[in-house]
Amino acid sequence: MPELPEVETTLRGIQPFIENQTIQKVIVRRPCLRWPIPKTNLQQLIGYRINQLQRRGKYLLLCTDLGTVILHLGMSGRLQVLNKPVKADKHDHIDILFNNNCLLRFTDPRRFGALLWTNNNPQEHPLLKNLGVEPLTRHFNHHYLHTQLKHKKIAIKAALMDQHIVVGVGNIYCTEALFMAGIHPTLPAKNVSSLQLKQLVVAIKNILRRAIKKGGSSIKDFLNSLGKPGYFSQELQVYGRADLPCLQCQSILQMITIAQRSTIYCSRCQPIPA
DNA sequence: CAGAATACCTGCGGGC
DNA sequence: TGCCCGCAGGTATTCT
Numbered sequence: 001m002p003e004l005p006e007v008e009t010t011l012r013g014i015q016p017f018i019e020n021q022t023i024q025k026v027i028v029r030r031p032c033l034r035w036p037i038p039k040t041n042l043q044q045l046i047g048y049r050i051n052q053l054q055r056r057g058k059y060l061l062l063c064t065d066l067g068t069v070i071l072h073l074g075m076s077g078r079l080q081v082l083n084k085p086v087k088a089d090k091h092d093h094i095d096i097l098f099n100n101n102c103l104l105r106f107t108d109p110r111r112f113g114a115l116l117w118t119n120n121n122p123q124e125h126p127l128l129k130n131l132g133v134e135p136l137t138r139h140f141n142h143h144y145l146h147t148q149l150k151h152k153k154i155a156i157k158a159a160l161m162d163q164h165i166v167v168g169v170g171n172i173y174c175t176e177a178l179f180m181a182g183i184h185p186t187l188p189a190k191n192v193s194s195l196q197l198k199q200l201v202v203a204i205k206n207i208l209r210r211a212i213k214k215g216g217s218s219i220k221d222f223l224n225s226l227g228k229p230g231y232f233s234q235e236l237q238v239y240g241r242a243d244l245p246c247l248q249c250q251s252i253l254q255m256i257t258i259a260q261r262s263t264i265y266c267s268r269c270q271p272i273p274a
Numbered sequence: 275c276a277g278a279a280t281a282c283c284t285g286c287g288g289g290c
Numbered sequence: 291t292g293c294c295c296g297c298a299g300g301t302a303t304t305c306t
Contacts, residue, residue, distance in 0.1 A: 002299060034282070034302085058300080075300050076284075091284085110283045112300060154277065163301075170299055217299080260279080262297080279305065286297085
């Protein structure tokens, strides 16, 4: 489900209900997501307030005076705010109840998501401290990409999805951005021209911004924190369109696998440079 | 060291 | 109807 636009959509959806609210109760139904859930730390949070809700890459941070809850939605995770008690379903692993009677519920069928705890600066947490730049800041530009990629032989698509280079770009938006920039996804990262890198940066920023505006993509089951789908999937040009005609040139779109992820591209619009 | 493969899970749709 | 297969938005860990 969640790449940067979906995580950002989630943040914006839950922020008004939980920021500055005091934690009243925490229920952990399933002790393990990707890693064990730090139950003790969560119980100690009762009576503490969420000072701030932040996003770093695909992580969400619930900041309190005691420490920070680090959340990752994995592949199928979802956060929603309920304003009345609703019976928990099979995959509703964690509930956090606030004094305003809002209930923050974490649901994750595949359990690739995570809830972690840190007493220290969350940016220094092992999972966060080596993350790459935020794609929607000025630090993400073609000079930066050139520096990062100039020695990399891996496919450009694999490099863009490496969260240590740039955060938030996942399989959908990476596939789309490469199409927009006219770059073949298997091209070795070091061989992407300077002009192409510029186009790629523009494409990535553009697609992420547009997706956020539309509330993210609902490919299969993404629902935002209000239980509504995102509407960006209607605008996807290549992702999910293998064997269909390219919307630009009518060539049949191809599907290949790169770094164990499905990749769709147009062999005419995204040629391999001679 | 870089890069590739593996592992973690459940659910869904399609083919038989 | 039911079973088996492949596929799904991610990424730390282990391997070569």
